[in-house]
Amino acid sequence: MGFKAALSKVFAWYVNRHLNTVRQNAVALQQKTFSNLIHDAKNTAFGTDHHFDKINSYEDFKKHVPVRDYEELRPYIERVVNGEADVMWPGKPAYLAKTSGTTSGVKYIPISKESMPEHIKAARNALLSYIHETGKADFVDGKMIFLQGSPVLAEKHGVQTGRLSGIVAHHVPGYLQKNRLPSYQTNCIDDWEEKVDAIVKETATQDLRLISGIPPWCQMYFDRLSVVSGGKKIKDIFPNFKLYVHGGVNYEPYRARMEESIGFKIDSIETYPASEGFIAFQDSQKEKGLLLMVDAGIFYEFIPSDEYFNDNPTRINLKDVELGKNYALIMNTNAGLWGYSLGDTVKFVSKNPYKIVVSGRIKHYISAFGEHVIGEEVEQALMGVAAEEGVEVIEFTVAPQVAPTTGELPYHEWFVEFGKEPKDPAAFALKVDKALQQKNIYYFDLIEGNILQPLIVRSLKKDTFINYMRSQGKLGGQNKVPRLSNDRKIADELKEFIV
Known part of the structure; x- marks a missing residue:
């Protein structure tokens, strides 16, 4: 020493x-x-x-x-x-x-x-x-x-x-x-x-x-x-x-x-x-x-x-x-x-x-329908299921889809860049949704009451979030990707990177 x-x-x-x-x-x-x-x-x-x-x-x-x-x-x-x-x-x-x-x-x-x-x-x-x-x-x-x-x-x-x-x-x-x-x-x-x-x-x-x-x-x-x-x-x-x-x-x-x-x-x-x-x-x-x-x-x-x-x-x-x-x-x-x-x-x-x-x-929460889902809840839901399934998550963000064009029920849309993809993406998304319901009673009620459909996960291309932050002039330093948004501003930017 x-x-x-x-x-x-x-x-x-x-x-x-x-x-x-x-x-x-x-x-x-x-x-x-x-x-x-x-x-x-x-x-x-x-x-x-x-x-x-x-x-x-x-x-x-x-x-x-x-x-x-x-x-x-x-x-x-x-x-x-x-x-x-x-x-x-x-x-x-x-x-x-x-x-x-x-x-x-x-x-x-x-x-x-x-x-x-x-x-x-x-x-x-x-x-x-x-x-x-x-x-x-x-x-x-x-x-x-x-x-x-x-x-x-x-x-x-x-x-x-x-x-x-x-x-x-x-x-x-x-x-x-x-x-x-x-x-x-x-x-x-x-x-x-x-x-x-x-x-x-x-x-x-x-x-x-x-x-x-x-x-x-x-x-x-x-x-x-x-x-x-x-x-x-x-x-x-x-x-x-x-x-x-x-x-x-x-x-x-x-x-x-x-x-x-x-x-x-x-x-x-x-x-x-x-x-x-x-x-x-x-x-x-x-x-x-x-x-x-x-x-x-x-x-x-x-x-x-x-x-x-x-x-x-x-x-x-x-x-x-x-x-x-x-x-x-x-x-x-x-x-x-x-x-x-x-x-x-x-x-x-x-x-x-x-x-x-x-x-x-x-101000980083989702409450488009009164659910008031916060960052801690989405992080714990996603990372808990990812650990169980052996899935690697690099980065993610979540936004509400209030008015789907196909006439389906509204939902929370999760944009996730995976290091290791889930074997069954649909089953993975459903498990994350169940985990979120357990953490937020208001979200549970909206799913149970058929106000919302279960969340949908969009898998993104490699380096999506690096490229997004670069495009915003916010690469590096103290800049962070917002995990939650109550609007579609970030979500709409990320749509082009969906796998």
Whole structure:
């Protein structure tokens, strides 16, 4: 064991002591965060407009600050983007994180000098928690690769602007810089496919021990490594590769193919970073769920997802959440986001400590007939049956077919790119449909009542989703294929790729 690995074990022990304190005092820490946020922002334009000087409790806060999504907060955010100070948080932001919204086009999320360190600390603590629990620290002595956006930043009215992963690249601790790949020059390549090829060339002979990135883009990296190595497994290219860090999308639909490419069942750490804040990370290989970051400058609120679109939905803070209930996640941050609806839905799997799983997107669901099918349900239904049948799923998306041209009943249309096709496609689709019925009672009722017919699976050509994302200018980086749509926009684009 090298010096860095040995030192990391000591540091991991120290950090775990702190995390234990956090775990045991989550509600109190959230209350402290709430009070600090209100105090620090009371003289901003937003604080003045929303009477922060009169807010002494969470109940006061709910009366004065409504829940808003990005589009509804845009008037304030545009003032920040245009260079105005003291709008949503004291001063100007340290950065503006540029991200693609599903409904708002390009979004600019403020990152303050107070919030930036929390991104780095949470990522660090995820690794240290793994080291503390498992005792495995050898990866610290080898090379680590982070598949991320370009670190090249633009400037808007004196504020550095870029992708979150590119901004974070400027804050990697010095003790990791020598271990980190790819090189700055390679990381700056804009074209994703050109960048992956350059990364393959640069890393194929290195002692890679940790790889981090969104699963579909890591899979592309693995595929190209395999090609240039004459078909080798990743374990044979990087014999000391022992840890995979991921976030952004659910890993389970990709796990089987990733582990087939790697050549063994690898340890993995799930993280939940967003431009708006680093929300949670997996702190244990033995327990389910991601540890919620309750002392990181974010005060969380939760709305039951089935009430989200009501005129007056229930709005609670951490102390009142229930296990197993689907909530829309609302954030108030030390970068100046207030009553901000992130768009994600989460479920609590533990309250001692508070741990969550990400269950989907509040706007990525299908409810064309009142079924309100969510991402977690379709992923579990498809991947459960695929595992039983020995079927390999590369990627998929689902949309409603409300008005079939042949006069048949409406249905959910599943567009699936298979690595290994089902032997009996019709039987496979029926099993997936039965699994979905078991997970969603409303869908079950619609099938039973002959309002919908069972779902139909469309098998797609190889590389369909890569080609689709390329056509949308969203290949690589933090971009993800939406799993669910309530319209036919993506479905109609994919029809030409049906086998």
